[in-house]
Amino acid sequence: MLEIKNLRVVVDDKEILKGLDLTVPAGEVHAIMGPNGSGKSTLSYVLAGRDGYEVRDGGVTYLGKDLLAIMPEQRAREGVFLAFQYPVEIPGVGSATFLKTAVNAVRKHRGEKEFDALEFLKLVRAKREALGISEEMMRRPLNVGFSGGEKKRNEILQMSLLEPRLAILDETDSGLDIDALKVVADGVNALRREDRAIVVITHYQRWLDYIVPDSVHVLSEGRVVRSGGKELALELEQNGYGGIGLQAGAAV
């Protein structure tokens, strides 16, 4: 589903991704771990289509297409979803209005019927209740005044409404309390399907107890330096990155 080959990306004259290879087949969950500053979020932004990243070499194929050639909104409509490490606050734009606009834009692209207000309300209610998001939050401007954990839940709410094929979750677990961790993981697991893939970026093994990955990759200085099964995460938990021969916390 997702194939990244020798990806080299430069930001502000600084090379962040230095020949990154990663393949994620449909139906699988892949975890990406790695020290702060190793390039995990950069990778997620490049996949989502953020401006300002210069691809020097390599490329990304998604469902057989050149992902980097299409606009961010087009990627989203084609099924790429990024749950942000730091969801953006948008004053003045109501959460509910935003959700409806987004969902209908994506549905329209997929040739599905756009929801009317009532249908949409019902759908959102079911999904948000499962994630413990109050109706009051939906009336507030998007992410404005949301707590860290509320923002993360809101990301997963968006994901469950947009029904992506490829979901990239950038540290969705950070900021979630112990109970929320499970609730949100349930939301993610509900999305697992044969024709979908999930990339989970995290620092913590505990999150992977809830969302059990098929593979774990370690990113360091812009490259995947080690891949393995879910045991790799346990190994890292016990011995740190030093244990696999990396400098601990090698943030630039």
Next chain:
Amino acid sequence: MATSRKQERSIPLAYAERYREFAPALPGADLPWLKNLRQEAIARFSALGLPSPRVEAWKYTNLSTLAKQPFVPVDDADIAVSPADVAALLPPEDGPSYRMVFVNGRLRPELSAVGELPPNVRICGLAQALTDEPAQLEPHLGRVAALNGHALVALNTAFMEDGCLIQVPRDEALEAPIHLIFLGRPGATPPAYHPRIVVIAELGSRVTLIESHVGAGQGVYWSNPVTEIRAEPGAVVGHYKFQDEGPGAYHIARTDVALAAGSRYESFVMAVGAGLSRNEIRVALGGEGADCRLFGGYMMRGRQHVDNTTRIDHLVPGCTSRETYKGVLDNRSRGVFQGQIVVHKGAQKSDGRQLSRTLLLSREAEIDTKPELEIYADDVTCSHGAAVGELDDDQLFYLRTRGIDEAAARGLLIEGFMGELADEIGFARVRDRMLATVSAWLSERREEAA
């Protein structure tokens, strides 16, 4: 040369030089007090001239193109306007109102619907009042909007032909708003008109005034309205204005407000129209506990120019003022915000806050902001802030990653930016209309881009 300095500070206006020709046809020409008032006014205007950018308060708004137009006073006798013409220029009204329609500044009774009024409430055309009951008008006209120093108020006084007198008696709470609709209808020669609106809200009364300024056609015209409002103790005045003049219009408006103890004034001005517009508001907080709220929004494109100039005088202790102006400038449009707050000696416990925020949608758009706090008392809370920015890239990206295309994402952000202003408006109908104005502006912008 002795006159060179004066010439630099003013722009000659041929139209005003022909005042003598037009004067006999003006309403109330036979009233000695009015004749005097007008004489004084035109003398004042002649001395001042049209302010040039050398005059500090007009530094950013240049009237020289206006001065070049061959304006004529309105001869409206044969301008046919139907109710449908008026309706086509306005959103449907979602509630009752006392409605007066003016075409090129003249009241059109056949298009208006004032209907039944509660006893002692007066809502009538100015020209008619000058004919029927000039004695009622004399003590009020020109009392709030003083001639001193303001050329365009003086010009309005000299030339005013019509407008509206609104008087709400003690403790009367007028439920429905008064809706004044000014329709500009440019003809073969560009018309100029000078409406005068006089509002007296007596002790403890409540009144809501909505002004809609619209234009039919692409041609040039000039509207120079002056509104004077006096709120007696405890009165509450809501004043809402939608400026959607035609693209060739000059709209130079001035509002003067005098607030007595415990009275409240809320103003909201939404400007999307006219080629060049200026809305100037001056509020005198003259009685303890008086409260004023000035809000404004503007959305400009092309080469439009919009100027919001305000001055709030805290004359006595314990008054509050709040001021927020927000706007969006696209293409090569220009905005001006000048906000002056003066806290006079002895006006302790004054509380004044001012905020101006502008979103520039293009590199060629420009805003000049000039906040001015002058404080002559020591125990006051005053603040001002001005922010100019562009749409936020992170916000845009976030929306786009959710499948919302770039144009729609921009639209949402602009709508959000302006929408925050709607929360400030205390009158639901106006709030809705403001939001509808924003949406309409955005869809026109999208159509233009497509």
